[in-house]
Amino acid sequence: xxxxxxxxxxxxxxxxxxxxxxxxxxxxxxxxxxxxxxxxxxxxxxxxxxxxxxxxxxxxxxxxxxxxxxxxxxxxxxxxxxxxxxxxxxxxxxxxxxxxxxxxxxxxxxxxxxxxxxxxxxxxxxxxxxxxxxxxxxxxxxxxxxxxxxxxxxxxxxxxxxxxxxxxxxxxxxxxxxxxxxxxxxxxxxxxxxxxxxxxxxxxxxxxxxxxxxxxxxxxxxxxxxxxxxxxxxxxxxxxxxxxxxxxxxxxxxxxxxxxxxxxxxxxx
Amino acid sequence: xxxxxxxxxxxxxxxxxxxxxxxxxxxxxxxxxxxxxxxxxxxxxxxxxxxxxxxxxxxxxxxxxxxxxxxxxxxxxxxxxxxxxxxxxxxxxxxxxxxxxxxxxxxxxxxxxxxxxxxxxxxxxxxxxxxxxxxxxxxxxxxxxxxxxxxxxxxxxxxxxxxxxxxxxxxxxxxxxxxxxxxxxxxxxxxxxxxxxxxxxxxxxxxxxxxxxxxxxxxxxxxxxxxxxxxxxxxxxxxxxxxxxxxxxxxxxxxxxxxxxxxxxxxxxxxxxxxxxxxxxxxxxxxxxxxxxxxxxxxxxxxxxxxxxxxxxxxxxxxxxxxxxxxxxxx
Numbered sequence: 087x088x089x090x091x092x093x094x095x096x097x098x099x100x101x102x103x104x105x106x107x108x109x110x111x112x113x114x115x116x117x118x119x120x121x122x123x124x125x126x127x128x129x130x131x132x133x134x135x136x137x138x139x140x141x142x143x144x145x146x147x148x149x150x151x152x153x154x155x156x157x158x159x160x161x162x163x164x165x166x167x168x169x170x171x172x173x174x175x176x177x178x179x180x181x182x183x184x185x186x187x188x189x190x191x192x193x194x195x196x197x198x199x200x201x202x203x204x205x206x207x208x209x210x211x212x213x214x215x216x217x218x219x220x221x222x223x224x225x226x227x228x229x230x231x232x233x234x235x236x237x238x239x240x241x242x243x244x245x246x247x248x249x250x251x252x253x254x255x256x257x258x259x260x261x262x263x264x265x266x267x268x269x270x271x272x273x274x275x276x277x278x279x280x281x282x283x284x285x286x287x288x289x290x291x292x293x294x295x296x297x298x299x300x301x302x303x304x305x306x307x308x309x310x311x312x313x314x315x316x317x318x319x320x321x322x323x324x325x326x327x328x329x330x331x332x333x334x335x336x337x338x339x340x341x342x343x344x345x346x347x348x349x350x351x352x353x354x355x
Numbered sequence: 356x357x358x359x360x361x362x363x364x365x366x367x368x369x370x371x372x373x374x375x376x377x378x379x380x381x382x383x384x385x386x387x388x389x390x391x392x393x394x395x396x397x398x399x400x401x402x403x404x405x406x407x408x409x410x411x412x413x414x415x416x417x418x419x420x421x422x423x424x425x426x427x428x429x430x431x432x433x434x435x436x437x438x439x440x441x442x443x444x445x446x447x448x449x450x451x452x453x454x455x456x457x458x459x460x461x462x463x464x465x466x467x468x469x470x471x472x473x474x475x476x477x478x479x480x481x482x483x484x485x486x487x488x489x490x491x492x493x494x495x496x497x498x499x500x501x502x503x504x505x506x507x508x509x510x511x512x513x514x515x516x517x518x519x520x521x522x523x524x525x526x527x528x529x530x531x532x533x534x535x536x537x538x539x540x541x542x543x544x545x546x547x548x549x550x551x552x553x554x555x556x557x558x559x560x561x562x563x564x565x566x567x568x569x570x571x572x573x574x575x576x577x578x579x580x581x582x583x584x585x586x587x588x589x590x591x592x593x594x595x596x597x598x599x600x601x602x603x604x605x606x607x608x609x610x611x612x613x614x615x616x617x618x619x620x621x622x623x624x625x626x627x628x629x630x631x632x633x634x635x636x637x638x639x640x641x642x643x644x645x646x647x648x649x650x651x652x653x654x655x656x657x658x659x660x661x662x663x664x665x666x667x668x669x670x671x672x673x674x675x676x677x678x679x680x681x682x683x684x685x686x
Binding site: 089090092093094097101171172173175176178179180181182183348351 | 424427428429430431445448449450452453455457459462463464466468469473476477480481482483
């Protein structure tokens with residue numbers, strides 16, 4: 087059942103892992119950005135009662151930087167290339183469900199970039215920084231009892247991220263290029279996933295909306311669990327919401343993919 | 356024998372966006388999109404029996420690739436009936452594509468960055484081919500196409516000829532009973548073309564794989580196809596054997612005679628002088644009016660002849676004349 091989808095997942099995962107230079111370069115950039123964001127936020131932090139403490143915010147930001155691949159703003163480059171060259175015709179010649187085939191590939195692409203960078207980030211911000219005497223700027227260990235929940239939540243977050251990009255991919259297929267959908271989606275994901283600023287640091291009136299919208303289920307919810315902002319029943323509710331969005335995004339993505347493929351079948355490659 | 360492919364009254368039109376050149380045209384197209392409708396297929400019907408090898412020829416833009424894309428389930432026609440192995444390709448896509456192999460000469464289905472063998476393995480999983488039968492098929496294909504030394508190379512490093520042999524293997528790994536080949540010899544050098552032709556021939560003769568092939572290379576057709584369909588402007592212009600096609604278009608053969616002495620002037624009914632060079636004379640004749648043996652006999656009776664041979668007109672000429680006659684070439 088799953089083998090026809092797992093094989094392309096594994097192949098893409100291994101292939102993406104091979105780009106070590108890209109991973110390292112990306113990691114260095116993400117360290118710089120992380121340091122910059124932390125310094126800016128720290129400058130604005132008073133001793134006020136912010137919803138996240140400064141150490142929580144610092145940990146949150148290092149993790150965002152390590153997990154950048156999850157809140158990425160571009161459709162699968164392989165799909166974009168396929169749309170340009172007409173190679174997606176070959177995807178339609180495979181005896182598999184096209185949505186899950188593309189989903190498997192984009193999920194592999196996301197995870198193979200996220201995992202090594204997250205590992206490096208833990209080494210740098212979690213171990214090297216404290217060892218060099220910068221403990222107050224470091225990535226702290228997860229809040230007590232949060233480890234398991236965080237692992238579950240971040241895994242669902244990655245699946246959500248893939249579902250989101252599969253949806254974006256359907257838009258790329260429908261419009262024939264990645265620019266329109268990419269520009270629109272890029273702005274949303276950066277702001278609403280917590281990538282730019284932790285969602286808890288937005289004004290109070292926005293909190294309910296921000297917690298409920300689908301992008302929070304990619305990154306913000308798992309990170310709030312990690313830093314201990316969400317725990318116990320609240321954490322479980324957040325995970326339930328993540329699952330809800332996963333199902334919704336997959337259904338929506340399947341619908342959108344079916345529609346763009348129907349258009350493709352009519353208009354030709 | 357039973358029908359493998361049945362196509363009746365297939366129609367397909369494309370809408371092509373158009374805009375005037377320049378800045379003004381670009382701005383106007385933002386507000387108002389203009390489309391031109393192009394009829395790719397207007398009425399195509401044919402039946403292909405199991406085990407047949409059919410060549411599809413026609414000028415560029417005639418509708419060959421569109422036909423293949425519809426038959427393989429990539430495109431949905433606007434009208435008409437199409438059944439492959441009892442299935443309608445675009446309605447039962449997954450079941451249908453599991454039973455066919457497709458090669459587009461201009462594109463690759465291999466995985467660009469993966470070594471050939473890994474790409475094959477990936478296809479095995481995607482097609483759910485059982486390990487044992489896969490190992491047998493792969494070994495056979497590798498031997499038949501002589502690609503053993505290529506298996507560990509990434510696809511992007513292969514030459515076009517090497518890649519095409521790997522494409523053919525990839526399209527047959529799941530042992531389909533029907534193979535679509537869209538210009539499989541395009542851009543290949545002579546040895547690669549021969550290798551591709553030999554492979555197609557063996558698949559068809561030894562394994563009974565039904566083959567539908569499009570090409571611009573008439574030697575492909577001459578070497579391979581038992582049956583040829585000519586398509587132009589989205590219509591079938593002719594359907595029959597290559598010999599029939601040749602006879603239909605050109606009633607002309609050439610007789611080349613080397614005389615022992617000077618070339619005489621001849622006046623023979625049904626034959627006209629075409630060229631005269633040294634002691635060699637080339638006559639064009641219509642075999643329906645005078646047969647080659649009787650023509651030779653008449654000449655040899657009156658003159659001393661050193662050598663004689665009959666030539667077929669070149670097939671490229673046959674075809675381009677045919678396209679002209681039928682008005683198939685696009686403006």
